[in-house]
Amino acid sequence: MIWLIGNAGMLGKAVERLLIARALPHVASDKDVDICSPDAIAEFAADRPVDWIINCAAYTAVDKAESEETLALRINAEGPENLAAFAETHNAWLLHISTDYVFDGDKIAPYTEKDHPNPRSAYGRTKVQGERLVQAATARHLIIRTSWLYGHGGPNFVQTMLRLFEERDEIGVVNDQHGSPTYARDLAKAILTAVTHPTPTPGLYHFSNEQITTWFGFAEEIHRQAQDMGILKSTCAIKPITTDEYPRPAARPRNSGLDKRKIREKLGVDLRPWQDALGDYLTYLVGIKSTSGETHD
DSSP states (O other): OEEEEOTTSHHHHHHHHHHHHTTOOEEEESTTSOTTOHHHHHHHHTTOOOOEEEEOOOOOOTTGGGTOHHHHHIIIIIHHHHHHHHHHHTTOEEEEEEEGGGSOSOOSSOBOTTSOOOOOSHHHHHHHHHHHHHHHHOSSEEEEEEOSEEOTTSOOHHHHHHHHHHHOSEEEEEOSOEEOOEEHHHHHHHHHHHHTOSSOOOEEEEOOOBSOEEHHHHHHHHHHHHHHTTOOSSOOEEEEEOGGGSOOSSOOOSBOOBOOHHHHHHHOOOOOBHHHHHHHHHHHHHHHHHHHSOSOO
């Protein structure tokens, strides 16, 4: 039995769709179960033979976390620790989602799982603490760090760009932050590959779609593909800008490229270029728009 936590979020929705499609026995929860309460966790899981816990719940308001670090710490660290303690006591496994924000972004090459975290934001600090508490609480854990997540059922960069392309003649997009976009459905597939692996190797893993770009490069590809598919009714000029020209409360890593060799080799997870994954997402949006006039899930 798989217990999916955070099924109302963008990633959780993607995971739940696949659990249903593959007829995998599971239960799901969101804010109805307070993961910061060990009693609430135990009550929900009572009489349920949980083998795996997939934790997609998180505090993800990166900029807001600068002023709400205590709340973010509860959700991103205390909650996962409680889930790990429950997993340890009940002989279950925990798969927990983390982030590229655990790194400072100073490295030139993609980050491996052996690189030392050095977050520059409150959000990143809370996620690092969550990783460490999970690792300390149970050996039966998989922690998957990801980056630049987008997909159905939640606000994301792709939908923001599509909206701005329609509203403006020109936009500026940061061109000195490097990383890899991740389609939530592809990450969900990786998660299910991991939890159905006959002999999973515990530890840290990295997952995103393949190839590195910048937010500017990502925006250009969104614009190109959206025009080719007939999603855009007008043309918008995209101007490259620097991070300094677009200041935010939370510092972003200048490089958050992730090395994914380990997840491919140890868990047999397939990877594909981010451009192909983006095409699938935009194709989905075309279908939604044609049937309902909307561009969201």
